Amino acid sequence: MSLIAAELTVEGRLEEVTAAMQTGQVTAICGPNGAGKSTLLQCLAGLLPTEGGLVALDHRPLDQMRSCERAQTIGYLPQNGEIAWDLTVRNLVSLGRLPHRDRGEAEVAEALSALDLDPFAERPVSQLSGGERARALLARVLAGTPRWILADEPLAALDIAHQLALIGHFRRTARDGVGVVLVLHDLALAMNYADRVIVLDRGVKAADGDPQMALSEDVIARVWGVPARWLGEPGARALIPG
Numbered sequence: 191m192s193l194i195a196a197e198l199t200v201e202g203r204l205e206e207v208t209a210a211m212q213t214g215q216v217t218a219i220c221g222p223n224g225a226g227k228s229t230l231l232q233c234l235a236g237l238l239p240t241e242g243g244l245v246a247l248d249h250r251p252l253d254q255m256r257s258c259e260r261a262q263t264i265g266y267l268p269q270n271g272e273i274a275w276d277l278t279v280r281n282l283v284s285l286g287r288l289p290h291r292d293r294g295e296a297e298v299a300e301a302l303s304a305l306d307l308d309p310f311a312e313r314p315v316s317q318l319s320g321g322e323r324a325r326a327l328l329a330r331v332l333a334g335t336p337r338w339i340l341a342d343e344p345l346a347a348l349d350i351a352h353q354l355a356l357i358g359h360f361r362r363t364a365r366d367g368v369g370v371v372l373v374l375h376d377l378a379l380a381m382n383y384a385d386r387v388i389v390l391d392r393g394v395k396a397a398d399g400d401p402q403m404a405l406s407e408d409v410i411a412r413v414w415g416v417p418a419r420w421l422g423e424p425g426a427r428a429l430i431p432g
């Protein structure tokens with residue numbers, strides 16, 4: 191098992207947030223706009239220097255790892271990622287193999303298939319819809335076969351069928367020993383599919399634990415300021431406002 195442990199303060203954005211995540215689990219990071227979710231994910235990926243605190247992967251501070259090793263180990267999907275060149279989808283996804291310095295044709299093919307991109311593989315990315323583009327960017331991360339997947343709102347642009355297919359893929363990947371950390375705005379997806387939920391509120395941790403506890407109606411009322419009720423059975427819950 192691998193572990194990422196963080197103890198973080200980022201001026202004006204995160205205040206003494208501690209978190210420890212393990213492989214084999216899907217961890218969701220939830221919270222209102224501006225709560226610090228993307229900031230936390232960037233810190234966990236080693237992309238944002240932290241003034242106070244530390245992020246360690248298996249007790250090794252991330253900033254002491256070589257960038258190549260870090261890139262092989264941690265796959266990061268930013269929110270609204272840019273695509274600088276008008277590559278074909280296959281070539282974009284192949285960029286995920288850069289840290290490994292190989293073509294990784296089998297891994298690229300697997301990632302294309304996991305994201306249902308085979309019909310678009312030879313198409314320039316400029317000719318994709320928003321959701322297809324989001325899937326191509328995530329496929330690039332998966333092609334790198336990282337031990338950790340850190341993805342910022344990976345489901346936001348996807349239709350319900352692709353959301354469910356992808357969350358199923360994340361769950362299987364976690365079962366195979368990968369650590370999956372997802373920023374999610376959809377609280378029902380977090381409730382039904384995450385093993386663990388971290389809730390941030392204005393830069394501080396408001397809850398951390400199993401989804402039933404971390405996303406209780408009380409927490410939702412306190413953090414989001416919205417009265418809401420959970421209906422349905424565990425694993426198939428729906429959040430009803432009011």
Ligand SMILES: Nc1ncnc2c1ncn2[C@@H]1O[C@H](COP(=O)(O)OP(=O)(O)OP(=O)(O)O)[C@@H](O)[C@H]1O
Pocket residue numbers: 202203221222223224225226227228229230269
């Ligand atoms: N580059 C930056 N420099 C300074 N402050 C920033 C920067 N990026 C974001 N912030 C601020 O830090 C806080 C946390 O931002 P962050 O993007 O982490 O929030 P978030 O929870 O991901 O929000 P959202 O749900 O809107 O994506 C916000 O108040 C934001 O305005």
